[in-house]
Amino acid sequence: MIRVSSAAKAVVAGLAAGAAAVGTAVQDGNFTTGESVTAALAVLSALGITYAVPNRPGEVDRVTPGRGI
Known part of the structure; x- marks a missing residue:
């Protein structure tokens, strides 16, 4: 599983929210x-x-030898 930091998720969420708001705002010219x-x-x-909400803890990997329990 790919680990994504809280800061990276927050930046992507901010960009998406900004793009949506600006895209809607310029519809009238x-x-x-x-x-x-x-x-x-x-x-x-x-x-x-998005930054304040913590990432869900990863699950135990029971498939890969040497990882998990």
Whole structure:
């Protein structure tokens, strides 16, 4: 299983939230101050929430010799 750090997951979540907010905001052809604040808050919220939630602990590997129990 690939191990991904909490920081890497938070960055990806922030980028995805920002892209979604900006993509929605520019549909009408302009990007207002309110839309930029909304996009910034979406990025910061995604970063903070994703970073704060811990990764699930890995399961014991019972297949690979020398690993696990």
